Amino acid sequence: MTAKQIVKLVLTGSLSPVDVVETYLDRAKKLNPKINAFITIAEEHARRSAEELEKRLKKGFPGKLIGVPIAVKDVISTKGIETTCASKILKGYVPPYDATVIRRLKAEGAIIIGKTNMDEFAMGSSTELSAYGPTRNPWNLERVVGGSSGGSGAAVAARMAPIALGSDTGGSIRCPASFCNIVGLKPTYGTVSRYGLISYACSLEQIGPMTVDVNDCALLMEVITGKDCFDSTMIDYKFKWTPREVKGLRMAVPKEFFGEGTDERVANRVWDIIKLLESHGAIYEEISFPLARYVLACYYIIAMSEASSNLARYDGVRYGPPCDLSLPWYDSYSKIRGEGFGIEVKRRIILGCFALSAGYYGRYYLKALKLRTMIRNHVLSILKSFDVIVTPTTPFPPFKIGERVEDPLALYMADVDTVVANLAGVPAISVPAGFIDGLPVGAQFMANHCCEDLLLTVAKCIQDETNFHTKVSKEVRL
Ligand code: GLN
Numbered sequence: 001m002t003a004k005q006i007v008k009l010v011l012t013g014s015l016s017p018v019d020v021v022e023t024y025l026d027r028a029k030k031l032n033p034k035i036n037a038f039i040t041i042a043e044e045h046a047r048r049s050a051e052e053l054e055k056r057l058k059k060g061f062p063g064k065l066i067g068v069p070i071a072v073k074d075v076i077s078t079k080g081i082e083t084t085c086a087s088k089i090l091k092g093y094v095p096p097y098d099a100t101v102i103r104r105l106k107a108e109g110a111i112i113i114g115k116t117n118m119d120e121f122a123m124g125s126s127t128e129l130s131a132y133g134p135t136r137n138p139w140n141l142e143r144v145v146g147g148s149s150g151g152s153g154a155a156v157a158a159r160m161a162p163i164a165l166g167s168d169t170g171g172s173i174r175c176p177a178s179f180c181n182i183v184g185l186k187p188t189y190g191t192v193s194r195y196g197l198i199s200y201a202c203s204l205e206q207i208g209p210m211t212v213d214v215n216d217c218a219l220l221m222e223v224i225t226g227k228d229c230f231d232s233t234m235i236d237y238k239f240k241w242t243p244r245e246v247k248g249l250r251m252a253v254p255k256e257f258f259g260e261g262t263d264e265r266v267a268n269r270v271w272d273i274i275k276l277l278e279s280h281g282a283i284y285e286e287i288s289f290p291l292a293r294y295v296l297a298c299y300y301i302i303a304m305s306e307a308s309s310n311l312a313r314y315d316g317v318r319y320g321p322p323c324d325l326s327l328p329w330y331d332s333y334s335k336i337r338g339e340g341f342g343i344e345v346k347r348r349i350i351l352g353c354f355a356l357s358a359g360y361y362g363r364y365y366l367k368a369l370k371l372r373t374m375i376r377n378h379v380l381s382i383l384k385s386f387d388v389i390v391t392p393t394t395p396f397p398p399f400k401i402g403e404r405v406e407d408p409l410a411l412y413m414a415d416v417d418t419v420v421a422n423l424a425g426v427p428a429i430s431v432p433a434g435f436i437d438g439l440p441v442g443a444q445f446m447a448n449h450c451c452e453d454l455l456l457t458v459a460k461c462i463q464d465e466t467n468f469h470t471k472v473s474k475e476v477r478l
Contacts, residue, residue, distance in 0.1 A: 003068045003163045003216045010057070010067035017050040017057070017067035024069045024113055030478055037154040038136045039074050042184040044079050049111045050472070053350050063109030064223055070105060071161035073149050074115040075122050076207065077196035078102055081112065085198050086130035087120045091342030092319040099196020100228045101165065101207050108223050112163050120342045121311065122167055122200045124148045125414035128405045129344045136401070137179060138473045139439055143398040145180035146414075148172040152210045153180035156475040161425050165224075168196060169205040169392075170299050171418025174430035177210055178393035178442025181471060183217045183459060184210045188449045189425035190235040193228035201306035202233075204299075204422040213469050214459045217429075221452060224368050234416050240452045246461045247281030249454075252386035256292035257417050262395040269433045270392045273443045276465055277458065284390070287382065289377050296412055298375060299419035301355050301368035307345075308352025316340055338463025347408065379424040383418045383448040384455065388458060391417045393430040393442035407475040420444050429455040432468035440468075 009015040025043055034039050046069065053067060053272045072078060075085050077095035079102075085110075096327070119129040127150025134143040137143040137152040138158040145154045149166030156164050165445030166173040167184035177184025185208045192207045199205075210221035228234055253274060258267045274284055306318040316323045316336030324332055341349070355364040382389060394414050404410040421428035426449055430442035443462070447454045463469055 001162060002181055003065060003211070003219055004211055006068050006162060007064070007084050008372065010378070011062055011105055013085045015067070017053040018264050020067050021046050021050040021113070024161055027156070027478065028114060030475055031158050032405045033313065034136065035138055035154050035158055036070070036133055036140065037116055037152065037158065037160055039084055039086060039117050039132050040082055041114040042112055042345060043083055046111050046113045053111070059117065060344065063107065064219060065105060066109035068110050069113040069161050069162065070110045070154040071114055071152055071164040072102070072112055073118055073152050073164070073166050075118060075167050076165060077198065078115065081115060083115065084197070085121050086118045086132055087340065087342065087345070089129045089316060089320040089337070090313045091321070095196070097196065102232060103222045104223050116155055116164065117150070118151055119148035120345050120462055121198070121307070122148040122169055122172055123307070123344050123348055123409055126405065127151060127176070128401060129342060130354065131342060134401055138476050139181065139375055140398065141475060143453045144179065144398055144401055146176035146394070147397065149210065150176045153177055153182060153184070153441055156180065156182050156197055156210055156212060157473065159472065160190060162209040162212065163220055165207055166210045167205055167207050168422065169201050170303060170422050170444050171415045173208045173210055174393050174418050174428060174442065175414060177430040179398040181440035181468060182210055182212055183214055183429065183431055184208065184219065185217055185429045185452065185470070186421060186427060187225065187452060188237070190233050191225050191237045191239070191450065193231040193234060195228055195230035199310040200458055201303040202310065203306060204303060214456055214463050230418035235249055237450050240450055241456050241459055243459055245281065246277055246458055246473045248280040248435050249277065249388065249458065250386045251282055251284040252278065252382050252389045252393060253284050253287035254292065254389060255286050256289045257391035259267055261413065261416065262392060263397065265436045266394070266396060269436065269441050270390065270443045273462055277461060282469040289378070293380055294371055295419050295423065296416055298368045298371040299394045299423060300412060301364050302372060304352035304354070305365050307436055308349045308356065311345065313341065323425060344408065356465045375420065376424040379420060379426060379446070383426070387447065387454055391415060391444050393444040397436045399438040404471060406465065417444055420442070421447045425449060427455055428451045429459055431459045431462050432466070434466070435470055
């Protein structure tokens, strides 16, 4: 069921929050050994919340998400529920407070059912780089699920939760959404509070919805957007959406994102979607995006630089691997960080420190910032003449577990289509675009700042015409 359907049945009394939670807990517990979508299934918390909601319902205070279980990426702080970022260094960390998004979800009656697996500190594109082992793609258990919000993607695709939250620094919501045949939206920078989101690269990341369909995506956006005094980067924006027609919609198709390096079958699926929109009155034009060859370098220098600063706080004193206080502080700090961080996180801290160091700052970090401004200006100039920019979400379909993980550059390639939106701060959505040999692929749409409503309008048209979103993998039938 979708969140919307659950809310309806709970409000009419045909279903109780306890029934809903028990059903999803049962699925989650049965399927998790196979998929590894959850790091923590918050069984007790979910049951307790469901019981409290029953009381609230009787008192007549429902909410927009009354009784709806939600899977939450383990990078988002949840009061009383361990939050690990899939890292050994955070093992045993139980946040004393809720992230703003969690507070808002609870206020509307949503129930946290568990914390989902991810690449450690959200650094990766396959959910293989987790201290808790890889998440498996429900469509093919030998394949990756995408990342870094892969646990959230798999949980929704396997219907272990009707909706989920992910975070997206360079594609981490959209990549797993596309690999899992679900909808994933990265909102405009500054529209969803990052308070309580454990930072990786603060100038790029946003929390966003991962859902089976477009209506649930809109519902979740209504709940999580809106100003929050705990995040100083926020703009005054509240999501609203009135579905309309795509007739007259102007689509830009940058040819660089369909050519070399992109699997032809993926490009063809996305072209099918473009033609479908055309048949509904949208118009497209092929354009050139000459900066395409620089987007990955630009993104990775900025993301790693910010990461090296953000991750300096982990000293292992309060949680994480046991800390030997008899050692001099520097030795203890080095030991804990050496044991607590995985290989990719260490690589990024080292590269980020290098890019920020005296002598190299101007050559790498500053240059990347200038390039970022150029990329942003280019995106915004395209969006003066067009409503949306269309690309594949990823250049290739879900790959085999183990195939790319040894080669960082091969993994980074997965982000070539998605990082542009983060660099420019614009919203972007991944919509199911069909299958290649039984593996899902997604089409990505970007729009101008705060034009999420346009993205949902496009996504709704695709959804109504294709019905891809109703397909569920045979692997997850119980
Ligand atoms: N794959 C990208 C990275 O590793 C994006 C990750 C993300 O969006 N959190 O940085």
